[in-house]
Amino acid sequence: MSQALLTDLYELTMAAAYHAAGRNEEATFELFVRSLPPERNFLVACGLDGALEYLETLRFDDADLAYLRTVELFDEAFLTRLATLRFTGTVWAIPEGRVAFAGEPLLVVRAPIVEAQLVETFLLNALTFPTLVASKAARVAIACDGRSFVDFSARRDHGPDAALLAARAAFVGGAAATATVEAGARWGIPLSGTMAHSYVMAMGDEEAAFRSFARLFGDTSVLLIDTWDTLEGARRAARVARELQGEGIRVRAVRLDSGDLAVLAPAVRRILDEAGCGSVQLFASGDLDEARIAALLAAGAPIDGFGVGTRLGTGADVSSLSTVYKLVEDARGPTMKLSTGKVTLPGRKQVFRELDRGLLRRDVLALAGEELPGEPLLVEVMAQGRRLAPAESVTVARDRCRDELARLPPPLRELSPATPHPVDLSRGLRDLTARLRSMPR
Amino acid sequence: MSQALLTDLYELTMAAAYHAAGRNEEATFELFVRSLPPERNFLVACGLDGALEYLETLRFDDADLAYLRTVELFDEAFLTRLATLRFTGTVWAIPEGRVAFAGEPLLVVRAPIVEAQLVETFLLNALTFPTLVASKAARVAIACDGRSFVDFSARRDHGPDAALLAARAAFVGGAAATATVEAGARWGIPLSGTMAHSYVMAMGDEEAAFRSFARLFGDTSVLLIDTWDTLEGARRAARVARELQGEGIRVRAVRLDSGDLAVLAPAVRRILDEAGCGSVQLFASGDLDEARIAALLAAGAPIDGFGVGTRLGTGADVSSLSTVYKLVEDARGPTMKLSTGKVTLPGRKQVFRELDRGLLRRDVLALAGEELPGEPLLVEVMAQGRRLAPAESVTVARDRCRDELARLPPPLRELSPATPHPVDLSRGLRDLTARLRSMPR
Numbered sequence A, B: 001m002s003q004a005l006l007t008d009l010y011e012l013t014m015a016a017a018y019h020a021a022g023r024n025e026e027a028t029f030e031l032f033v034r035s036l037p038p039e040r041n042f043l044v045a046c047g048l049d050g051a052l053e054y055l056e057t058l059r060f061d062d063a064d065l066a067y068l069r070t071v072e073l074f075d076e077a078f079l080t081r082l083a084t085l086r087f088t089g090t091v092w093a094i095p096e097g098r099v100a101f102a103g104e105p106l107l108v109v110r111a112p113i114v115e116a117q118l119v120e121t122f123l124l125n126a127l128t129f130p131t132l133v134a135s136k137a138a139r140v141a142i143a144c145d146g147r148s149f150v151d152f153s154a155r156r157d158h159g160p161d162a163a164l165l166a167a168r169a170a171f172v173g174g175a176a177a178t179a180t181v182e183a184g185a186r187w188g189i190p191l192s193g194t195m196a197h198s199y200v201m202a203m204g205d206e207e208a209a210f211r212s213f214a215r216l217f218g219d220t221s222v223l224l225i226d227t228w229d230t231l232e233g234a235r236r237a238a239r240v241a242r243e244l245q246g247e248g249i250r251v252r253a254v255r256l257d258s259g260d261l262a263v264l265a266p267a268v269r270r271i272l273d274e275a276g277c278g279s280v281q282l283f284a285s286g287d288l289d290e291a292r293i294a295a296l297l298a299a300g301a302p303i304d305g306f307g308v309g310t311r312l313g314t315g316a317d318v319s320s321l322s323t324v325y326k327l328v329e330d331a332r333g334p335t336m337k338l339s340t341g342k343v344t345l346p347g348r349k350q351v352f353r354e355l356d357r358g359l360l361r362r363d364v365l366a367l368a369g370e371e372l373p374g375e376p377l378l379v380e381v382m383a384q385g386r387r388l389a390p391a392e393s394v395t396v397a398r399d400r401c402r403d404e405l406a407r408l409p410p411p412l413r414e415l416s417p418a419t420p421h422p423v424d425l426s427r428g429l430r431d432l433t434a435r436l437r438s439m440p441r
Helices: A009-020 A048-057 A062-071 A076-084 A113-118 A120-144 A160-173 A181-187 A197-203 A206-220 A230-245 A261-274 A290-298 A394-406 A427-437 B009-020 B048-057 B062-071 B076-084 B113-118 B120-144 B160-173 B181-187 B197-203 B206-220 B230-245 B261-274 B290-298 B394-406 B427-437
Strands: A026-033 A090-093 A107-112 A148-151 A222-224 A253-256 A281-284 A305-308 A323-330 A349-356 A359-367 A379-383 A423-425 B026-033 B090-093 B107-112 B148-151 B222-224 B253-256 B281-284 B305-308 B323-330 B349-356 B359-367 B379-383 B423-425
Touching: A009 A076, A009 A113, A009 B181, A009 B197, A009 B206, A026 A113, A026 A120, A026 B197, A048 A090, A048 A120, A048 A379, A062 A076, A062 B181, A107 A113, A107 A120, A113 A120, A113 B197, A120 A148, A120 A160, A120 A290, A120 A305, A120 A323, A120 A394, A120 B160, A148 A160, A160 A181, A160 A394, A160 B120, A160 B160, A181 B009, A181 B062, A197 A206, A197 A222, A197 B009, A197 B026, A197 B113, A197 B323, A206 A222, A206 A230, A206 B009, A222 A230, A230 A253, A230 A261, A253 A261, A261 A281, A261 A290, A323 B197, A359 A427, A423 A427, B009 B076, B009 B113, B026 B113, B026 B120, B048 B090, B048 B120, B048 B379, B062 B076, B107 B113, B107 B120, B113 B120, B120 B148, B120 B160, B120 B290, B120 B305, B120 B323, B120 B394, B148 B160, B160 B181, B160 B394, B197 B206, B197 B222, B206 B222, B206 B230, B222 B230, B230 B253, B230 B261, B253 B261, B261 B281, B261 B290, B359 B427, B423 B427
Parallel strands: A148 A305, A222 A253, A253 A281, A281 A305, A359 A423, B148 B305, B222 B253, B253 B281, B281 B305, B359 B423
Antiparallel strands: A026 A107, A026 A323, A090 A107, A090 A379, A349 A359, B026 B107, B026 B323, B090 B107, B090 B379, B349 B359
């Protein structure tokens, strides 16, 4: 299926209006998060790969054009233009896995205005959800404090595609694995899984269910012990684990999915240990998120790994980000919008990041031409509509995120709201903004 | 792309375990929402069409099998079985657009257990998000009180696919149109769009931007008036609308997208009316949802239509539903799970809905064989893996939803939490549950 119609109608009507007016000069748009939700102290940039793939392959096929003809808004001259339209612009972006903040362009697009306008909706869509999930996953990773967690979100994510995007973004943000098989097939993300209550129920006998499953899957098996009675389930799992040790099979873990995990986990740990199953790990799931994981670990729950599902893959406390895509420069130079509460900063930008003893000190939002101290975050990733480098492996983005999280100052690593990280404006940007504000319209 | 791997790993390992144990007797699973979030008084069933399409087309292709071989969990006998696996079961469902409540099966699957288990993840995914959005859209429709609203959510929905699913579910729930062009192409949903601030900015002159756009799009044009100063924008729009009346063009509406809409809307209305543009409508957008729309209308804001985006397409206050897929019957008869807080009711079910003077009185959750007063909600939609009727047009589901909302008792139509609608258990279901609870495990 062509992705060209995955756009708001107004992108097409505006493009048609530009076309009709003979306007197609270069314009620069920036995509950024307007403000951080109070529940987030930082973002993890994610989704760039999908955005670039879209830009490289954008084309309106015959079926698209046939449909657009039925809408009765577009003349043949414009539809003919669309038939050969390709994205030919330049793109700068903050690489996937890097930490970013409100106002910082995650993506900058410079292209003839018809192209630059048409791609707005898809680009916003391509970056918003992955950045949302990677940012949440990074918080979960911090809460796990060295333990691993697995993306379990597919069943309640917002459609099949969202399940894939969530698995990828969760991995970038720090998940060890996903349960979503297609995400493994597509990106090489490690897979992890356990068993469902229905399996135990269908086998009828809990111990028999554990035994046959562990015999089949050996060292990878995780036994779900709460279908009927958790502690009785733990005793049965311990018996099976002991018994199979004799066959050279080491049950990997038991899984708790209900009840008060802070109470059950120590009790199950004790049952396992007393049965000589000290190497069998405890894996917990059930409406978990970073806050609940942190609370469990603070209470000393002896849990070795977590399955994190719905609240990771749908955002839960934060189900969207205030991403926008704003015109910052056109043929007449830098431009800005003054709508109440929605003022934008003019001109194409760069972000400079200053460190202090290895930790983030401040970011400076500057005009692209300025030379300032610190590391520039925006990298040119596409020219003339082609990527400048092959797509990165998702593990590269994941490693980058791990390194970035290590550079967060302690307050930003807190799960509770911190004083916002300083994002200052450069002298050049401040002067330009003041000058444009004072211009008559 | 095959959708067969859009599943949790554990569905495949459980299926492999059943296969290895020679178990493939029929089993019945029910998909339902465990409990309604306090912010929702009812659900609107949605997503069935996608679920049935998946079941009809489910197959593991060579690439899927090649990948599964690399996972090193599955033997060749099982992979050979997967190569020819098709869904051959029977499905009952509550039709799209009907109102439903917690505990009521939205979908019932009876199939050989390997098939029935494998489809769990995808079916949950296929119904959860559409039901979430249709339920939210129905609340927005109620708040709009006869005015129209349009789905504007694509840019921040959870991936491109979510944007399509959201457009469809919003339409089922009562949206008049969507801005997402592909949703129009795919399902014939009416399209609606306006213009962006960037267009006004790029044209440089607000009045010129309005004039050229309205000349091109005539009676469909909606002019965005808040790029710089809303009231000045309204005066410019009024001048253009008056001027174009002479050319036989009627500007459809102006759009407000920022500021205090309750204050701006009457002021803009006055400007338009005084300029002789009484037929130009007011369209409002900007982080709207059912609560904000209700508040604006309660304050008397003269707004004729609404664009509803992020908060509709991502759920906002409710970003997921507690959907589950539970084994209720297998070869040995009805079965139930007793996990703390997650007890399930045994046996295949039917829901009977009783009305009182045209309004919902109560629902009764019963065993499938029982004959009770009221209308049965679950309809057989698939047998031997084939749909029993062609896919419905989305307008059929939308009309059904409109009729359903008219049958809601007033408290359930309130945006604030109401006393839950009674969903009682039939005698037969209560007796069976008591009997199974008392059985030893």
